[in-house]
Amino acid sequence: MRLNHTKFFNGYRDAFGRLRQGMVTGIELLGRHMEADRQIKDLRWAAYMLATVKHECADTWRPITERGRKSYFGKYEPGTRIGKRLGNTERGDGWTYRGRGYVQITGRANYARLSKALKLPSDENLIDHPDNALIPAVAYRIMSFGMRHGAFTGKKLSDYISGDKCDYKNARRIINALDQWQLIKGYAETFESILRFSME
Secondary structure, three states: OOEOHHHHHHHHHHHHOOOOHHHHHHHHHHHHHHHHOOOOOOHHHHHHHHHHHHHHOOOOOOOEEOOOOHHHHHHHOOOOHHHHHOOOOOOOHHHHOOOEEOOOEOOHHHHHHHHHHOOOOHHHOOOOOHHHHHOHHHHHHHHHHHHHHOOOOOOOHHHHEEOOEEOOOHHHHHOOOOOOHHHHHHHHHHHHHHHHHHEO
């Protein structure tokens, strides 16, 4: 998928308003990864991925870390209901494996599973180096793999967006049930229009 970047940014400004330089830089970097990703063959997948990042990263367009004081992440500790579900096994795992990235993976089990799925070398694995999930290239690979293969919730892009089917509402289940689905659906529809306008 190749885009005219000038057209894309003009379309973005028309739809969402002014862009700060940091946002432009973040979108450009994300866009380069997306354009190079041969697995993104449906423009609507790209639109939904952009909509997800816009929401999950609070318009920064950069991989982010889940916010909160260290004490907040006690609810993710081993022995807690959430901690068990996330596969946290050692004291401090709640903080160490807090959410990071474009889609903010959380928990020891997810960091380990995605390190293996992406075949990250031992010196780059997310268990020993969890902040690597904030490196844009790694964060993009996590998002692309996870959304295409259902690695986050068991739901994947092709479940909702394929052929004549385009269900931007239920596609939210790929990341987080139906949380904020109306907002993200609106973003996705807008990005789909912008992308179509910007195709070369």
